[in-house]
Amino acid sequence: MNAPGSNAAFEAVYRSEHRQLLHYFRRRVGPDAAPDLVQDAFTRLLRSGTLERIENPPAYLATIARNLLIERARRYVRDQAIFFSLDEGRDAPVRPEQTGRIEEMDLRRVSRRALLALPSRTRRIFLMHRLQRRTYREIAEQLGITHKAVQYHMKRSLARCRRAVARLE
Numbered sequence: 001m002n003a004p005g006s007n008a009a010f011e012a013v014y015r016s017e018h019r020q021l022l023h024y025f026r027r028r029v030g031p032d033a034a035p036d037l038v039q040d041a042f043t044r045l046l047r048s049g050t051l052e053r054i055e056n057p058p059a060y061l062a063t064i065a066r067n068l069l070i071e072r073a074r075r076y077v078r079d080q081a082i083f084f085s086l087d088e089g090r091d092a093p094v095r096p097e098q099t100g101r102i103e104e105m106d107l108r109r110v111s112r113r114a115l116l117a118l119p120s121r122t123r124r125i126f127l128m129h130r131l132q133r134r135t136y137r138e139i140a141e142q143l144g145i146t147h148k149a150v151q152y153h154m155k156r157s158l159a160r161c162r163r164a165v166a167r168l169e
Helices: 004-029 034-048 057-080 097-116 120-130 136-143 147-168
Strands: none
Touching: 004 034, 004 057, 034 057, 097 120, 097 147, 120 136, 120 147, 136 147
């Protein structure tokens, strides 16, 4: 336990420095956290057991206060750290863009050849449906053929395109 002299010395430092220390902490951390930090600072001063040997107790208390703020800031930074778990789907290697472009060009080339190899009526029906976004009924009316004939030509053109792409793979 502390000697009676140390309690008197502590009370003297407390009375003279409490208001200034509270003001110091309020400016830096706000009014809510300041009283707790003042209490921590005086607790550290008292627990140090060196109050009688300190030449300048206000300066020593100021050092304790700065250290408390530093510890608080470090704790805040540590608590704000975000850790991400390893997500193999997200961290998986990505195919180079050039490979994708080359494959796209190959696919376009093969599709174009397949379309050019179609009979002209089949190719025309396919392009009307896929590029002009016409329905089978509109195509049938414009060309003067049946709905079933449009279905036949579309089926034939899609089968030819699928075979051409399958040969590419």
